[in-house]
Amino acid sequence: MRQDPAEQPPAARRPTVAAVLSLALATAVSPTAWAGGDPAKGADVYDKCIACHSPSLNRIGPRHQGVVGRTAGGLTDFAYSPALKKAGFVWDEARLDQWLTNPEKLVPGNRMGFRLQDPAQRADVIAYLKTLK
Amino acid sequence: MTNTLIQPRGFDAGRRKTVLSASAVALLVGFDALAARTAKAASSDPKKDVGILNTALGLEQEAIGVYQVGAESGLLSAGTLKVAVAFQSQHKEHAAALEATIRKLGGTAVAAKGKDEYAKVVMAAGPKNEADVLKLAARLEKGAANAYIGVIPSFSDPMLAQVSARLAADEAMHFTALQTALGIALPGNALSFGG
Numbered sequence: 014m015r016q017d018p019a020e021q022p023p024a025a026r027r028p029t030v031a032a033v034l035s036l037a038l039a040t041a042v043s044p045t046a047w048a049g050g051d052p053a054k055g056a057d058v059y060d061k062c063i064a065c066h067s068p069s070l071n072r073i074g075p076r077h078q079g080v081v082g083r084t085a086g087g088l089t090d091f092a093y094s095p096a097l098k099k100a101g102f103v104w105d106e107a108r109l110d111q112w113l114t115n116p117e118k119l120v121p122g123n124r125m126g127f128r129l130q131d132p133a134q135r136a137d138v139i140a141y142l143k144t145l146k
Numbered sequence: 147m148t149n150t151l152i153q154p155r156g157f158d159a160g161r162r163k164t165v166l167s168a169s170a171v172a173l174l175v176g177f178d179a180l181a182a183r184t185a186k187a188a189s190s191d192p193k194k195d196v197g198i199l200n201t202a203l204g205l206e207q208e209a210i211g212v213y214q215v216g217a218e219s220g221l222l223s224a225g226t227l228k229v230a231v232a233f234q235s236q237h238k239e240h241a242a243a244l245e246a247t248i249r250k251l252g253g254t255a256v257a258a259k260g261k262d263e264y265a266k267v268v269m270a271a272g273p274k275n276e277a278d279v280l281k282l283a284a285r286l287e288k289g290a291a292n293a294y295i296g297v298i299p300s301f302s303d304p305m306l307a308q309v310s311a312r313l314a315a316d317e318a319m320h321f322t323a324l325q326t327a328l329g330i331a332l333p334g335n336a337l338s339f340g341g
Contacts, residue, residue: 060285060288061293063285064205064289064290064292064293065204065205065293069270072208073201073205073208115300117194122194124201126296126297126300127293127296127297127300127341128299128300130299130341
């Protein structure tokens with residue numbers, strides 16, 4: 014007769030499906046969910062950005078080369094929204110993750126409405142953006 | 147009368163009929179009524195929505211410009227050129243509808259950039275033949291579909307979100323037609339579009 018896992022000593026318990034799912038969910042919404050992205054996958058995800066952006070050209074949105082480490086609204090040859098011009102932060106992984114999750118929440122009044130909902134895709138595309146030197 | 151714009155395979159324009167005006171009128175009428183409703187809706191934020199719509203307008207203006215550069219490149223065959231012009235016309239309809247909606251919401255529509263700016267987008271891809279032009283167009287159309295889907299959660303008025311979905315469907319249609327003409331497989335997985 015099999016023993017109920019709940020009655021086993023803690024160290025011997027196998028994770029339940031619910032526990033595994035909870036862990037996965039917690040990981041998915043973790044503030045550092047952007048860490049460990051795959052730049053190769055991110056290059057594919059970047060196809061979701063190319064309606065407005067390009068690595069080297071200013072288009073509807075600013076060029077992405079060098080975006081990681083750049084001051085928000087910092088390109089002198091792109092016409093940013095007033096809101097982004099005075100955002101007052103530098104783009105790093107965490108800020109990019111917040112921005113891609115909900116740009117309006119991070120910088121109210123900016124002109125980008127696009128949201129990338131999947132945390133894994135955000136992590137991958139941020140990893141790709143880091144390669145655009 | 148058939149409203150088929152493009153054949154499933156290739157761009158043989160012989161039996162194709164271009165359909166634009168009826169849908170344009172319907173779309174604009176729909177936008178007009180929508181804009182009036184949005185401006186009055188207590189829970190909506192027209193200023194925020196105008197910002198998103200203006201970004202969308204910039205996207206449509208670029209699409210019009212890129213198709214124009216492609217059409218004038220001398221790289222397109224006659225049949226493909228007709229389709230490119232037809233798709234460009236639909237982007238013009240989108241742009242006109244967006245401009246009208248922005249104005250109705252009390253905003254100012256962004257002006258289109260100069261042709262040289264759109265030429266840069268084409269030249270960056272370095273097209274050498276018709277297939278290169280179509281690949282660029284397909285990539286931009288897919289990007290546009292993704293963009294229109296990705297902005298849906300950001301609209302304060304759900305009716306504008308619905309319009310964004312309709313625009314995304316047009317872009318997805320263009321993408322599908324271009325991929326099919328190129329003989330490139332369509333996405334193998336479901337839910338390949340969107341943010």
